Amino acid sequence: MSQAALNDQLRSTLGRLDAALSCVEDALALTNNDGIVEWTNRAFDHLVDRPRLASLGRPLPVLLPSRFINGRPDERDDLIARAVNGAGCSRWDLSSIKPRRVLEVTWSPVLVKPTPSLVFVFRDLSAITKVQDELRWARDNLEQEVQSRTEELLQARDQALAAQGAMGRFLANVSHEIRTPMNAVIGMTDLLLGTALDGHQSELVDTIHTSGELLLELINNILDLSKIQSEEILLSTERLSLRSLVEECCGMLRPLASGKGLTFEALVDPEVPELILGDDMRLRQVVLNLLNNAIKFTQRGFVRLSVRITSRPDGSPRLEIEVEDSGPGIASDFLPHIFEAYTQADGASRQVQGSGLGLSICHRLCHLMGGSIEVSSRLGEGTRLRVELPLRPSLPLEAPPKAMEPGDGAPGWPKGGAAPTGGALDQPPRILVAEDNRINQRVLELLLNQLGLSADFVDDGQAAIERVGRGDIDLVLMDLQMPSIDGLEATHSVRRRSGPQPYIVALTALAFADQKQACLDAGMNDFLSKPVRRRDLEATLGRYDLWLRSQRSGGDPQTSSAIH
Amino acid sequence: MTSETSPPIDPQAWGELLALGGEDAGVMIEELVTMYLEDGEALLQAIRQHQAAGDAKALGRSAHALRSPSATLGALRLAELCQQVELACGHQPEGTAAQIPIEAVVKEGQRVISALQQRLDHP
Secondary structure, three states: OOHHHHHHHHHHHHHHHHHHHHHOOOEEEEEEOOOEEEEEOHHHHHHHOOOHHHHOOOEHHHHOOOOEEOOEEOOOOOHHHHHHHOOEEEEEEOOOOOOOOEEEEEEEEEOOOOOOEEEEEEEEOHHHHHHHHHHHHHHHHHHHHHHHHHHHHHHHHHHHHHHHHHHHHHHHHHHHHHHHHHHHHHHHHHHHHHOOOOHHHHHHHHHHHHHHHHHHHHHHHHHHHHHHHOOOOOOOOEEEEHHHHHHHHHHHHHHHHHHOOOEEEEEEOOOOOOEEEEOHHHHHHHHHHHHHHHHHHOOOOEEEEEEEEEEOOOOOEEEEEEEEEOOOOOOOOOHHHOOOOOOOOOOHHHHOOOOOOHHHHHHHHHHHOOOEEEEEEOOOOOEEEEEEEEOOEOOOOOOOHHHHOOOOOOOOOOOOOOOOOOOOOOOOOOEEEEOOOHHHHHHHHHHHHHOOOOEEEEOOHHHHHHHHHOOOOOEEEEEOOOOOOOHHHHHHHHHHOOOOOOEEEEEEOOOOHHHHHHHHHHOOOEEEEOOOOHHHHHHHHHHHHHHHHHHHOOOOHHHOOOOO | OOOOOOOOOOHHHHHHHHHHHHHHHHHHHHHHHHHHHHHHHHHHHHHHHHHHHOOHHHHHHHHHHHHHHHHHOOOHHHHHHHHHHHHHHHOOOOOOHHHOOOHHHHHHHHHHHHHHHHHHHOO
16 A cells, blocks of 8 residues: 555544544543643543643643542552553542542553553542432431431320320319219209209209219219220229129119110019129129110110120130110111111210210220120111120138048138039149248148148248259249249249249239239239238139139139239 | 337237137147247347347348237237348348447347236236
8 A cells, every 4th residue: 555545544543533523522631741732632631621732742730620539639650650650540539629520540651662651541420429428428327317206106105095094183173073063963853852842943943953863974974994005994893792793783774774665674584693702883884884875775675784604715714794675776788887886876975865875985885895796687687796805703711611520621621522612723723822930830830731722832032943944843832032042033934934824923022003013014823912821812812723724714814813 | 109108019910910820729739839939039138139239231131030929929029129130120221230229129128028028827
């Protein structure tokens, strides 16, 4: 090829390379080995903000924008020296303040004969850097945001709880203020009714009296529900006569029923035990509520109360209280809401006055007692409400004489046959007594012997823990105040272990309320005051018996602690 | 609540103790009272010593150890006095037990021991 043709080709190639490199986004600069600029592309001209001609022949470092390091100007001027030494790259901050402008610089010597030269490539990373920075900030802040959001929620929740608590306390405080004048109104109208009134006046006073009673009932219900809802109701455990309770409730409401011309029946099955353990007041409340409702809503026909024993599929006995009426019944779309507070079926509220709270209270109380309440009803076919409660028969105070025959052992766990109470365990419990005083130990031993029982004795908490650890103790009488490891600590220890858990009764000479709470918190089941009396020990063993049977028939969380 | 004029052994509590023994009450009483007399003397001694030494913790323990069986045997006044000492020891900084009054406990303790000794000798 001739020289002219070669030159043409060269010129053409150079032109095309120049054009190509000028399309590239990255800024390029070619310099000689001393860093004097010999060629630039369009992006470079843009970067340094001057036309190519103004860059050619100038030292490269002079043209470049000033850079910063850690927010302060970077005065280093070793770019060319480094480039001569070999390929490399660096990142420069072109701005000391936000927004960040980052330039990536790559360089390389060009070892082409005869003259070495240098090439520099500049890439703007500002956009990517900005995004990266934002991501990092968002990530760091997310945790903080979540935490502050959680705190806000917790605060809101606590405020809501406090408000609820405040309302409950307000209602409790105000209840006396409300009830007193109400009682006065009712009382005064009673007195008025006893004076000489003409027919018209009598009617008026009657209305005042009825309204007063309704109002009082309403107030009581609201206060009760608030107490139940804030879970301040504690059930007591006492002996009560179911038959007497039923008779008294019926006595109170029979006049109301006959006044409306309704037939009123109460049937208690003979196999229902005479004495049971429970909360007399609350049980009475449930029965009265159900009967009252039935009578209120029934205009003709009957109201029937039945009390019987049923058994669960696993064989455990339950107490069933059923109230049936021949009233208008309940619509099927309302049935699911019947136990909700402050609701009454449409149409019913106009005919019958009430607060819509009675059944809701019943429902809560039944559940508190470890039972349930069900409704079955159809419009026009009457209503049936069925309460099912755990059966807790009470041991009588004195065992019937026939169990005291010599050689027969003692009441509770006689050596042969069923116990007179009609619900004995098959074998006596294995008892451990943890008590550090030898006299008290001896007395307990004598007491237990009288009841036909025997026990192992230890005199400190550590020994108690170890003995229980062997896994063959059913019932522990645990003195609270023992040296070194005391009763509470030993109980904590026993409860923490895996394996079968014994029933633990606290023995203590002091009986303050906060001590009872500490016992409950430690996981103790019951409480005996020292010096121990025989009847208290019997009652405790009776409660243990019931607990054991409810455990065996599937466990009933409500009865797991006898401390109320 | 007992007072200075309460008898050393509460008759009702003693009655319950007897009922516990049933037919063998005599034997049981003898056994329990003998145990108590042994322990009681030793504990009263310990109470004096710990108080003199200013050891509040040990004094409290001894008072507690005396209270429990005393109540069981019907010595309710003594039990109450022991409880007072026990509670006082709980609030006492170490080394200051010397200030806790134990004369009442010691005196009542002696009364109880005499009364029980009598019942032992003349059941």
